[in-house]
Amino acid sequence: MAEPLGTSNEISGAVRNAVQAASVHGDAYVGGVHHHHAPEVRWPCRVGVVPLGADRFQERDLSAPLADAIGAGSTAVLAGMGGAGKTQLVAEFARLMWDTGQVDLLVWITAAAQEAIVSSYATAAVKIGQSAGERDDQEASDRFLEWLAATDRRWLIVLDDVQKPSDLRGLWPPRQLTGRVVVTTRRRDAALTRRGHLIEVGTFTAVEATAYLRTKLADSSASADGAAELAAELGYLPVALAQAAAYLTDRKLTCAAYLQRFVDQRRRLHEVVPEPESLPDDHRATLAATWSLSMELADQLAPAGLALPVLELAAVLDPNGIPDAVLTAPAVLEHLATRLGAAEPVEAEDVREALHGLNRLSLVIVDSDDPHRSVRIHELVQRSTRDRLGDEQLAIVAHAAADALMSAWPQIERDTEYGQVLRTNTDTLHRRTRLWHPVLSRAGNSRGAAGRVTEAAEYFTALRSHAMQRLGPDHPDTLAIRHNLACWHGESGDTAGAVGELEDLLTDRSRVLGVGHIDTLYTRHELARFREAVGDVAKAVAEYEQLLAESTERLGQEHIDTLTTRHNLAYLKGSTEEGGAAIVDIEGLLADECRSLGSDHFNTLSTRRTLANQLGKVGDVMDAIAKLEELLVDQFRVLGPYHPRTLMTRNDVAYWRGKSGDAAGAVAEFQELYADESSVLGPSHPDVLITRHNLAYWRGRVGDAKGAVAELQDVLSDQSRVLSPDHPSILSTRHSLAHWRGEAGDAAGAVDGFATLLADRLRVLGSEHPDTRRTRDDLARWQGDAGDVNESGK
Numbered sequence: 099m100a101e102p103l104g105t106s107n108e109i110s111g112a113v114r115n116a117v118q119a120a121s122v123h124g125d126a127y128v129g130g131v132h133h134h135h136a137p138e139v140r141w142p143c144r145v146g147v148v149p150l151g152a153d154r155f156q157e158r159d160l161s162a163p164l165a166d167a168i169g170a171g172s173t174a175v176l177a178g179m180g181g182a183g184k185t186q187l188v189a190e191f192a193r194l195m196w197d198t199g200q201v202d203l204l205v206w207i208t209a210a211a212q213e214a215i216v217s218s219y220a221t222a223a224v225k226i227g228q229s230a231g232e233r234d235d236q237e238a239s240d241r242f243l244e245w246l247a248a249t250d251r252r253w254l255i256v257l258d259d260v261q262k263p264s265d266l267r268g269l270w271p272p273r274q275l276t277g278r279v280v281v282t283t284r285r286r287d288a289a290l291t292r293r294g295h296l297i298e299v300g301t302f303t304a305v306e307a308t309a310y311l312r313t314k315l316a317d318s319s320a321s322a323d324g325a326a327e328l329a330a331e332l333g334y335l336p337v338a339l340a341q342a343a344a345y346l347t348d349r350k351l352t353c354a355a356y357l358q359r360f361v362d363q364r365r366r367l368h369e370v371v372p373e374p375e376s377l378p379d380d381h382r383a384t385l386a387a388t389w390s391l392s393m394e395l396a397d398q399l400a401p402a403g404l405a406l407p408v409l410e411l412a413a414v415l416d417p418n419g420i421p422d423a424v425l426t427a428p429a430v431l432e433h434l435a436t437r438l439g440a441a442e443p444v445e446a447e448d449v450r451e452a453l454h455g456l457n458r459l460s461l462v463i464v465d466s467d468d469p470h471r472s473v474r475i476h477e478l479v480q481r482s483t484r485d486r487l488g489d490e491q492l493a494i495v496a497h498a499a500a501d502a503l504m505s506a507w508p509q510i511e512r513d514t515e516y517g518q519v520l521r522t523n524t525d526t527l528h529r530r531t532r533l534w535h536p537v538l539s540r541a542g543n544s545r546g547a548a549g550r551v552t553e554a555a556e557y558f559t560a561l562r563s564h565a566m567q568r569l570g571p572d573h574p575d576t577l578a579i580r581h582n583l584a585c586w587h588g589e590s591g592d593t594a595g596a597v598g599e600l601e602d603l604l605t606d607r608s609r610v611l612g613v614g615h616i617d618t619l620y621t622r623h624e625l626a627r628f629r630e631a632v633g634d635v636a637k638a639v640a641e642y643e644q645l646l647a648e649s650t651e652r653l654g655q656e657h658i659d660t661l662t663t664r665h666n667l668a669y670l671k672g673s674t675e676e677g678g679a680a681i682v683d684i685e686g687l688l689a690d691e692c693r694s695l696g697s698d699h700f701n702t703l704s705t706r707r708t709l710a711n712q713l714g715k716v717g718d719v720m721d722a723i724a725k726l727e728e729l730l731v732d733q734f735r736v737l738g739p740y741h742p743r744t745l746m747t748r749n750d751v752a753y754w755r756g757k758s759g760d761a762a763g764a765v766a767e768f769q770e771l772y773a774d775e776s777s778v779l780g781p782s783h784p785d786v787l788i789t790r791h792n793l794a795y796w797r798g799r800v801g802d803a804k805g806a807v808a809e810l811q812d813v814l815s816d817q818s819r820v821l822s823p824d825h826p827s828i829l830s831t832r833h834s835l836a837h838w839r840g841e842a843g844d845a846a847g848a849v850d851g852f853a854t855l856l857a858d859r860l861r862v863l864g865s866e867h868p869d870t871r872r873t874r875d876d877l878a879r880w881q882g883d884a885g886d887v888n889e890s891g892k
Contacts, residue, residue, distance in 0.1 A: 138227075141251070144196065145222040146206035148256075149189045152340065153378060156302065156310040158183075164191060164297060170252075173271075173279040173294025177286050179460040179476060180388045181337030182299045184282040185258055191280070195254055201278075203253040209281075212265040215257065219243065219269070239269070247272040254278045261395065263289035284392050284460040301334035301476075310336075311353065314343040324354030331357055333417075333477045341371040341385050344378040363530070366485045367478070389479055392459040399455035401448050407437045408452045410495050411502075412462060412475050413483035414530050416523040419471025421506060421516070424523065425449055429501035433494070470519045484530070496531035503527070504537045507544070510700055512738030514778055517544050534568060534575070542582060549742055549783045551589040552820060558583035572610050577603065578617065585624055591825025593631040594862065600625040614652055616659065619645065623663060630670055631826070633864030642667040656694040661687065661701060669708055673868065677716045684709045698736045700743075703729065707747055711754075719758045726751045740778040742785060745771065749789060752796075761799040768793035784827060787817050791831050795838075803842035810835040824862045829855065833873060836880075845883045852877035 164187060167174040176184045195201045203226065207218040220238035223229035228245050229238040246253060255271045260283040270293065271279045283290055302310065307329035315322045332338040346356040360370050368386040377384065396405040411430060412420055424430070426446035434444040453473060457464040463474045484492060503524055511517040524541040527533060538561060546554035562583055565576040580603050588596030600621055607618040622645050630638035642663060649660040664687050672680030688709060691702040706729045714722030726747055733744040748771050756764030772793055775786045790813045798806030814831045821828055836851025856877055859870040 139225070142196070142199070142202045142204070143225055144204045144206075145225055146208075146218060146256075148192050148196075148204070148206045149185055151190060151193065152186050154310065154313045155186065155190060156306055156313070156336075158187065158306055159303060160187060160297065160299060161190075164188075167295035167297055168254075168278050168280055170278065171273065171275040173273070173281070174297055175281045175283065175291050175294055176297045176299050177283055177291060177460065178299035179335075179479065180284055180392055181335050181385070181478075182301060183336035184299045186336070187299065188256055188258065188280050188282055192254060192256055195278075200252065201254045202251040204256075205254070206256045207258065209257040209260045209265065211261065212269070215239075215265060215269050243269070243272060246277060247274055249274075250276055252276045254280070257281045259283065260285065260290065261391070263287045266290075286458050286460060302329075302336055302339070304329065304334060307332070307334040307339055310339055311343060314340075315347065315353070321352035321354075323352050324357055328353040328357045328360075331360060335476065335478055337381065337388060338371075338385055338478055340378050341381065344372045344376065345370065348372065348376065367481055368485075385478065386482055386485065389461060389482055392461055393483075396452075396455045396459040396461060399452075399458070401451055403438055404434065404444070404448060404452040405455050407434050408449055409456055409461060409475075409479075409483050410487060411499055412456075412473055413480040414492075414496050414499050414527050416519070416526040417475050417477045417480055418522070419468070419519055420473040420475075420523060421519055422450075422466075422469050422472040423506040424499070424502045424520075425453070425473060427502035427505045429498055429505055433498035470513075470516050480530075492531060493533070496527060496533040497535065499527055500524075500533055500535035500537045504535075504540060507537075507540055510737055510741070511544060511547060512741050514548060514740060517548055521545060534565075539578065539582060542586075546586050546589060547742070549779060549785050551586055551784065552822075555583065555586040555590050558586060572606070574611065574617070577607055577610065580606075581617070581621055581624070585628075588624075588628045588631065591822035591828070593628050593824070593826075596628045597625065597632055600628060614648075616653070619649060619652070619659065623659070623666070627666060630673075632862065633867035633870065635670065635673075635867070639667070639670055642670065656690065658695065658701065661691055661694065664690075665701070665705055665708065669712075672708075672712045672715065677712065681709070681712050681716065684712060698732065700737075703733060703736065703743070707743075707750065711750055714754045714757065719754050723751060723754045723758065726754065740774065742779075745775055745778075745785060749785075749792065753792060756796050756799060761796055764796040765793065765800060768796060782816060782820050784817075784821060787813055787820075787831075788827055790816075791827070791834060795834050798838045798841060803838050806838040807835065807842050810838060824858065829859060829862070829869070833869075833876070837876065840880045840883065845880055848880040848883075849877065852880060 164174070164176070168191065176188060178184055189206075192204060192206065196204050203222075205218065205222050207215055209215050216235050216239045219242045220229065220235035223238040223242035223245070224231050226242075226245065228241045231238075246255075253274075253276065255277070257266070257280070260266060260281055263285060266281075271277060279294065281290065281293070301307070304326070308326045311325040311329055312322045315325070328342065329339060332342060342356060342360070345351075346353065351359075356370075359365060366386070368384060371385045372378070374384055383390075393406060393409065396409070397403060399405060408425065411425060411433075415424070426449050430449065431444045431446065434440075434449070435442075438444070453462060453464050456462040461475070461479055465472055465474070487495065503520060507520055508516075521541045521544055524537050528538055539558075542554055542557040542561060545551075545557055558579055562576070562579045565573065565579050569576050580599065584596045584599035584603060587599065604618065604621045604625060607615065607621050611618050622641065626638045626641035626645065629635075629641065646660065646663045646667060649657065649663050653660050664683070668680050668683035668687060671677075671683065684705060688702065688705045691699065691705055695702050706725065710722045710725035710729065713719075713725065730744065730747050730751065733741065733747055737744050748767070752764050752767035752771060755767060768789060772786065772789045775783065775789055779786050791810065794806045794809035794813060797809065810831060814828065814835060817825070817828050817831060832851060832855045836848045836855060839851060840848030852873060856870070856873045859867065859873050863870050
C-alpha cells in the first residue's frame with residue numbers, strides 16, 4: 099500500500115515492536131494497517147441534539163422532585179402518557195446541567211429503537227476518543243459503556259422516548275458515582291421502572307395550565323379570556339395546550355371562541371389543532387396522532403388484538419373512573435368476542451390483561467385496589483380513540499357499554515359511592531354518544547333512590563325533552579319517562595303537580611297501550627299513592643281497592659305488583675282509623691311475600707318495617723322497637739349499613755325509643771345516625787335533614803326548648819334550599835318549629851307559625867287530612883294559651 103505524501107515511518111532491521119517516543123503527526127501505518135489518528139477531545143463534550151426549549155416553558159411542581167431524583171450516581175425513569183411534557187422537563191434539566199458546568203459529557207439519545215441507542219453510543223465513543231471509527235457500532239458502543247463505568251468524568255445520559263424495555267437489554271449505562279441516567283417513556287413495565295427513581299409525569303395542574311396559556315398568548319393578538327375554562331376542557335395536557343395556543347393564535351381566536359370549536363363533537367380532533375407543518379415547539383405529531391403508536395404497541399401485547407377494542411369501550415365512559423365490573427360484564431365479553439371474530443370466548447381475565455397492557459403504554463391508569471374506579475383515562479385519549487371509529491361502529495360500542503352498565507347495576511344499591519360512579523358513567527356515555535337505552539332511566543331513578551329527589555326530577559325533565567324529539571310523544575319510552583318525572587316531582591314535594599301529570603299520563607297510556615297494560619296499571623297505582631299525599635284519602639283507598647282487584651285478576655295474587663298494591667292499601671288504612679285491621683292485613687301480606695319473594699327481598703323487608711311502625715302507632719311501642727331492631731340485623735346483612743332504607747329503620751328505632759319515654763336515648767341514637775348519614779349522604783341530603791329535625795325535636799323533649807327552636811330554624815333554612823316549599827318535610831319542620839316556639843315561651847310565635855302552616859296545609863292537603871286536623875288542633879291550643887279565646891273557640 100502506498101503511503102500518502104509526507105508520511106515517513108520507516109524502521110530497518112529485525113524489530114518485533116517499536117515505540118515512537120515523539121509525537122506522531124498524521125496517520126500511521128504499522129504492519130501494513132492504516133491507523134487513523136484519534137481526534138482531540140474537547141471537554142465538556144455534548145453528543146446528540148437536546149430539543150429546543152418550549153416557547154414559554156412552564157415551571158412545574160415536578161421540577162424540584164426531578165432535580166432531587168437525578169443526583170450524582172442515580173437513575174431516574176420519567177413515565178407518563180404521550181404529550182405530558184416528559185421530554186421538555188428533562189431537556190430543561192439537561193440544559194441547566196450543561197450551562198452551569200455540572201457535567202463534562204452530555205449525551206441525548208432519541209431512544210425509539212435499539213439501533214438508535216447503539217448508534218448514538220458509538221458516536222459518543224468516537225467523540226470522546228474511545229473509538230477511531232473503524233470498529234462496528236456494537237463494538238464502539240461496548241467501549242463507550244466500559245468507559246462510562248471507569249471514568250471520573252461527570253456525565254449525563256438521556257434516553258428519550260424508550261418504546262420497548264427490551265431495546266435497553268445490555269445497553270443500560272452503568273451505575274457510577276459520577277454519572278446520571280434519565281429515561282423518558284410511555285411504558286410502565288417493571289423492567290424500566292425498577293431501574294431507578296420512578297417519576298410519574300401527569301398533566302399540568304390547573305394553575306400551571308392557565309398560567310401557561312396566559313403567558314403564551316400575552317404577546318399575540320389572541321385573547322386569553324376563557325383560558326381557565328379552555329385549560330380544563332383540554333385536561334391540562336401540555337401538548338394539547340401548546341397546539342391549541344398555536345391554532346388559536348394563527349386564526350386570531352379567543353380562548354372562548356376556540357373552546358366552542360373544540361367541544362363541538364361534530365369536529366374531529368385533527369380539525370381543531372394545527373396542521374403537521376405548523377406544529378409548535380418541534381412537536382413530532384399532531385394531538386390526534388400523539389397516541390397512535392402507543393395504541394399499536396398495546397394491541398400487539400398479549401392477548402393480541404384486544405387492547406384497542408377495550409380502549410374503545412373505555413373511550414365512551416367516564417374518564418375519572420370506570421368500574422372493573424362494567425369492563426368485564428358479560429355484555430362486554432360478548433361484544434369483544436364478536437369484534438375479534440374469536441372462535442373462543444373472551445374471558446374477564448383477558449380484558450384485565452388488555453387493560454394492563456394499555457396501562458403499560460400509559461394509555462390508561464389501572465388501579466386494582468379501587469374496584470369502583472379501576473380504570474382512568476385522559477379525555478383526549480378518549481376523543482382520539484372515538485375519532486378512529488365510524489358512526490356505526492361507535493353506536494355498537496356505545497350499546498355494549500350501556501348493556502354492561504345495566505348488568506353491573508345492583509338491584510339494591512347498598513354502596514352509595516358505587517351508585518354515583520355508575521350514574522356518572524351513564525351520563526358520560528349519553529353525552530358522548532347520544533345513545534338511547536334503558537340505562538338512562540335507571541340512572542335517573544338511582545338519583546331519586548339515593549335521596550336526590552330534586553336532581554332526579556331535573557334529570558327526567560331533560561330526558562323527556564330528548565325523548566319527545568327523538569322518539570315522539572306516544573313512544574312507550576317517552577311515556578315511561580313521563581311516569582318517572584311525575585313521581586319524582588311528587589317525591590320532591592309537588593304532590594298536586596304529580597297528580598295532574600299522572601292523570602294526563604293515564605289518559606295517554608290507556609289510549610296507546612290499553613287499560614289492561616301493566617304500565618297503565620302502574621300509573622294508576624302511583625296516582626292513588628299521590629292522591630293520598632294531597633289528602634284525598636277516600637279516593638286513594640277506592641282506587642287501590644279497584645286496582646287490587648284488577649291486578650289480582652290480570653297478574654295473579656302473588657305477582658309483585660299485586661303484592662305492592664296490597665302493601666300500599668294496608669299502609670293507607672293504617673294511617674286512618676283502621677289501624678288494627680291494617681295490622682292483620684300487613685301480617686297476611688308479609689306471610690305471602692316471604693313465600694313468594696323470599697324473606698330477604700326488598701319488598702319483604704319494607705313490609706316488615708311497615709308492620710313494626712304500625713304496631714307503634716296503635717300503642718305497642720316496645721314490640722315495634724323489638725321488630726325494628728330485628729329488621730336492622732337483616733338490613734345490615736342484605737342492604738348494607740349505609741343503605742337509605744337501613745338508615746330509615748335506625749331513624750324509626752330512635753323515634754319509638756323516644757315515644758317509649760326514653761327521650762335521652764332517642765337523642766343519643768339520632769346523634770349517631772346524623773353522624774353516619776352526613777358522612778355517607780352529605781349534609782344536604784333530605785334524609786339527613788329529617789334526622790336533624792328529629793334530633794332537634796327530642797332535644798326539646800329533654801328540656802332544651804330554645805335549643806330546639808334554633809336548630810329547627812337552621813334545618814328549615816337548609817330544607818328550603820333543596821326542597822320545594824310544599825314538601826312534606828318542610829311542612830313537618832314548620833309544625834315542630836311552631837310547637838317549640840310555644841314551649842320556649844313564645845305563644846304568639848307559635849300561633850303565627852301554626853296559622854300560616856294551617857293555610858298551606860289546607861291548600862296542599864285539604865281540610866280532612868290528618869296533618870291538617872292536627873295543625874288546626876295545635877293552633878287552637880296555642881291560641882288559648884296566648885289568650886285569644888275567641889279565635890281558639892272557632
